């Protein structure tokens with residue numbers, strides 16, 4: 001017995017080194033599965049790094065998935081001794097985009113998009129985090145149970161980080177326990193519609209539902225995202241004009257629908273002020289299209305201290321109604337893309353800070369539902385497919401307005417991070433997650449069927465056929481190089497972001 005024991009102890013170093021060898025292999029395998037880089041301590045260098053303190057030439061040290069240090073070029077001599085350098089030269093190194101409004105339709109309608117294709121497209125487009133909307137999946141995410149279905153569906157199937165909004169619907173709005181369970185289960189906030197959503201299990205809310213929802217959200221310090229359009233009359237049923245004309249569609253969703261919803265919303269928004277009954281909650285207006293009366297009302301409410309933010313989308317900034325060909329239902333979305341003067345006003349509002357941020361509102365479907373043979377604007381699915389292209393789309397139209405890299409980073413990263421309570425995301429700063437995109441603003445490309453698109457149905461995108469500026473070279477999520485020049489890391493290693 002003694003002898004066996006002694007023999008065992010003498011073999012211990014050998015056993016330990018064998019175990020250590022296999023441990024090393026497994027660590028290495030997991031790194032290469034999640035990242036196209038074999039190491040987790042390295043530097044990203046560039047002549048144009050967008051930081052909260054301006055654009056610098058220098059290097060960002062990445063260690064264990066976070067930004068460990070940032071060094072300006074003039075200071076780095078003798079400083080960078082260890083690790084490897086990934087040099088992007090003149091290309092821009094910027095915080096990864098955070099898309100707070102995407103419909104990935106998973107589980108249940110993943111033939112429309114799904115977590116794998118959606119997040120691969122996101123990675124290829126420089127988006128490092130996206131927050132999935134609670135509707136267009138089947139079922140809608142309106143309870144603890146349905147949120148758990150989403151969380152499960154995303155497991156090992158996402159290539160970037162993904163968080164989830166829950167839905168505020170009549171069923172749960174007046175049921176505090178149900179709403180609290182949904183929020184405790186990790187929903188980052190709630191989303192509601194003030195008009196029919198087009199999805200049967202996601203009915204619209206009235207102002208009482210919204211008021212009650214805000215009072216619960218206040219306890220959790222989370223936002224309510226509102227689709228602000230009201231339907232006063234059935235303008236679709238009453239309209240007898242040619243459904244192939246874009247102008248017909250515009251008549252069915254006038255700016256007064258947005259204005260009416262916002263007027264209604266502003267009757268209770270003061271509850272969110274400091275000292276108000278719903279202090280801590282926040283109202284976020286998704287995809288604002290009307291840059292006239294609706295925006296004026298929101299500006300006033302913001303200036304009087306209501307906790308409100310506003311988003312718009314690249315398609316409202318890139319296109320105007322007069323250029324949408326009749327029958328081309330790829331451009332159908334709600335609220336609709338309006339006239340050229342409205343587009344100019346949206347750009348003004350974005351640049352002067354009245355509109356806070358951008359989102360994709362990527363809302364795909366099957367080609368047969370989007371491109372109905374007759375090009376019928378009243379029957380086709382409403383939603384623009386754009387996820388992978390939002391950075392070049394924003395930059396291509398923004399360049400002529402003198403948009404800066406810092407503004408792009410603010411609209412696409414810094415402000416969205418705040419809305420989604422992602423405090424370690426949104427900027428390249430020491431201690432933050434190393435969520436980074438490297439891209440070439442000056443590179444142009446034709447978005448056509450030969451372009452490597454990763455969304456499931458690129459043919460229905462309104463950007464298809466366009467020439468765009470801004471090529472994404474590489475995308476890092478928590479230090480993992482998840483995408484580089486057409487290639488993805490093999491592992492779906494994105495994190496599910498649950499509110500605590």
Ligand SMILES: [Zn+2]
Nearest residue numbers: 101133361363
């Ligand atoms: Zn949407």
